[in-house]
Amino acid sequence: MTNTMTRRRAAFAAGTAAVVCGVVLAAPASARTVVGTPGPDRIIGTRGDDVLRGMGGDDDLEGRAGEDRVFGGPGRDTILLGPGGVDVAKADLVDTAHGGSGMDLIRGGSGPDLVLGDAGDDRLFGGRGNDVIHGGPGDDRIWGGEARDDVRPGRGADLVRLDRGADHVFLRNDAAPDLVLCGPGRDRVDRDEVDPQDEFVSCETVVNP
Numbered sequence: 001m002t003n004t005m006t007r008r009r010a011a012f013a014a015g016t017a018a019v020v021c022g023v024v025l026a027a028p029a030s031a032r033t034v035v036g037t038p039g040p041d042r043i044i045g046t047r048g049d050d051v052l053r054g055m056g057g058d059d060d061l062e063g064r065a066g067e068d069r070v071f072g073g074p075g076r077d078t079i080l081l082g083p084g085g086v087d088v089a090k091a092d093l094v095d096t097a098h099g100g101s102g103m104d105l106i107r108g109g110s111g112p113d114l115v116l117g118d119a120g121d122d123r124l125f126g127g128r129g130n131d132v133i134h135g136g137p138g139d140d141r142i143w144g145g146e147a148r149d150d151v152r153p154g155r156g157a158d159l160v161r162l163d164r165g166a167d168h169v170f171l172r173n174d175a176a177p178d179l180v181l182c183g184p185g186r187d188r189v190d191r192d193e194v195d196p197q198d199e200f201v202s203c204e205t206v207v208n209p
Helices: none
Strands: 016-018 024-026 033-035 042-044 051-053 060-062 069-071 078-080 086-090 095-098 103-107 113-116 123-125 132-134 141-143 150-152 159-161 168-171 179-181 188-191 199-201 205-207
Touching: none
Parallel strands: 016 033, 024 042, 033 051, 042 060, 051 069, 060 078, 069 086, 078 095, 086 103, 095 113, 103 123, 113 132, 123 141, 132 150, 141 159, 150 168, 159 179, 168 188, 179 199, 188 205
Antiparallel strands: none
16 A cells, blocks of 8 residues: 555555554555554544554544444544444544444543534443534434533434533424433533423523523
């Protein structure tokens, strides 16, 4: 495979690919594990079931098709999960993670994260930072984490569980029942329209239109 930025050759062991010089590399068809460098990388998976590890640096990680496991590592990373079955993403520090059309499991890190579930019945965890979490279409399960989070479940029958911090949840009326379990802290829930199917537990403020 040719390195598109330095024109050097990258050697891949059987079943494993390593990014050299922190550049753009796509996993060969035989590779299922791709490991980045301590610097900024862009790593692109295959149509199969891949494991992508960004390691250090500000990385862009794209899983594409298949049931992928993507780990950002230290740094400001962007994770994009493609269509497929069950994808798993683990971010760290300040990150953006975007799910695909399948069922995704995305875990934020210790810093502020942007977690986007997209279509499918997703499991989204914010982590310990001030996170923004969008569920997207599907019946999602969202855990806010320990800090001040902004949660938008999206369409579907969603469960939102909040932790410590003054969290904000925005619900849209989509004719599906939502359950919001507020935690310690002054949490607020805003609704664009009253939906009698929605339930709220231990929420300090619920604002109706």
